[in-house]
Amino acid sequence: MMTPLEELRHSASHILATAVLRIFPDAKLDIGPPTDTGFYYDIDLDHKLTAEDLARIEAEMKKVVDENQPFLRSEVSRDEAAEIVKSRGQERYKLGRLADIPEGEKISFYKNGEFMDLCAGTHVRYTSKVKAFKLLSIAGAYHRGDEKNKQLQRIYGTAFPSRDELAKYLEQMEQAKQRDHRKLGRDLKLFVIDEDVGQGLILWTPNGSIIRQELQNFISEELRKQGYSQVFTPHIGKLELYKISGHFPYYKESQFTPVVENESLARILGEGCSCAEMVVRLDAVSSRLAAQINERTGRETITPDRVRPDDQLIEGFMLKPMNCPHHIKIYASQPRSYRDLPVRLAEFGTVYRWEQSGELNGMTRVRGFTQDDAHLFCTEDQVAQELLGCLSLVKIILTTLGMSDYRVRVGLRDPDSKKYTGQKENWDKAEEACRQAARTLGVPFAEEPGEAAFYGPKIDFVIKDVIGREWQLGTVQVDYNLPIRFDLTYSGADNQPHRPVMIHRAPFGSMERFCGVLIEHFAGDFPVWLSPEQVRLVPVSEKTLDYSRELLARLREAGVRASVDEHNDKLGAKIRRAEIEKVPYTLVLGGKEAEAKSVSIRSRAKGDEGVMPFDQFLPRIQEEIRLRSLSGKKTPA
């Protein structure tokens, strides 16, 4: 059953189809459902739709609305339905859609004017009910969402019960555009992406680097409190490392091509090795490694066809697509006792993944990014406690940033599938631990069977920003697989080797995505502790330039980020500049202030706050920074 709004939008999509068929009678229709924000219709049409076509179609839709056609439902048999579809020349997609309807379910059509569509309904009574609508864009969309199928043209639009609501929605879209991190990133000089450096590779400019550094400092402080050790590891690792972990060639598609050693490359070229052969050899492993992995995992994890003689193997390195193998090697670098556990290794680790070019987006979807990563090595019994620790960290940081609106998804195994590694009892324990941990947060959480990784259950964080958009950021994952593949052990109280459990966690995902979300969350109005420039000193005239410079030195000495506006402009223009650059505090310095060693405070949050001695202002802002207070933030619109 549709909500009234969905009904309205669904009806709008039928009106869209009606209009399209009037203009392009040979259009073949697929489906046209309502969405969260509007509706679309997928259409197969040789003519490439243009923006002008969109205007024409919209005008025709208005006519259909004015014609005030009733939406009429009729129920028919399966054979009759097929006949209707064929008689209208719509068999290309509609017959397939008809076949999707389960046996025994009612088959219905909805008719308005000359248009009739296979449709479960429901609809508004008359086309005239759809008063406030707008077509928004044309996009390509694969039939049934499968990239192997033909790509259809999708027309997106939206509809609301009233024109006011439509106008409000369009206004909201406009505002969202204003706070887009790509726009703010450029305006506030936070980051750039350069064509010559590469797509999806972020260059953090000085201002953005300050924000990232402050966040990292903050996270690091919390990690130290929680007993983490910070480590550094290189950006590359040998191909074999990822063959042991199983990431290569399994995730080869989403990794940068391996860096092949010069000697290896020269030898292969000398042999006149074909491309196909080269690919096989890249994937291949030595018989020694295959035997090891198969022994450890207790099954034929590496099949004999992947094994090649040593002289055919290709030596090379990979840009690391994840940090775990490196951290595992740190764990494995010395004997571990149960008394040492948990070992918590944290790193702001930069990883590289080959995202498809069409899905790159600003800072939120990139090819090189730095995870706030950590790997916890613990005993079975410690898993639950460690999960709690991970979640409390998330809670502290999100609360500090004023992002307390979030939910978690607990990914559990699919009870019917056999793809999971590890023992059932461990899974049961780990899943229950995830469930319990999520419960302690006091935020909504959903259990999703089948969403677990093959090596363990996980907890995902979905964060809602101030304008209601949701962002999937980090995850916490329990892993039984890698400790086996790397043969990790610790000595237990019984003096026997035991297998540790690993927890992977990157609660904020990556610094890039997190900062991107943060930019939009704050609309660039960062709290004082995160602001690249915390104080702008504005001399009323050149006469107080010296006083301004004196205060600048004192602020810098005190660790406050500040600058003097030395432009030859009037006060109003300097205030405006500070306002546009979103500096939280502007100190206006005229003759009176210089005389009294005071400052006239204008804050981003409250405007003109009056005059105060500088010696009083300094501790005030220092305290605000120290507390990582949100109070300096402009109240969100």
Added chain:
RNA sequence: GCCCAGAUAGCUCAGUUGGCAGAGCACAUCCUUGGUAAGGAUGAGGUCGCCGGUUCAAAUCCGGUUCUGGGCUCCA
């Protein structure tokens, strides 16, 4: 990767049927020395994304390519 649309000064954009490259903001210099969101004048700044083609002549037309945007697919 696929579909569609773009790319002109640091930014936002104009540029007609192919005929000398434009505006506003920002920037620099000078005048002005000021009291809470734009004082005035002058100036500098461009191989019109890149490569090739058509043409007497290309920002403009054609082909290719790179990047960007909106979607689709994907996201360990």
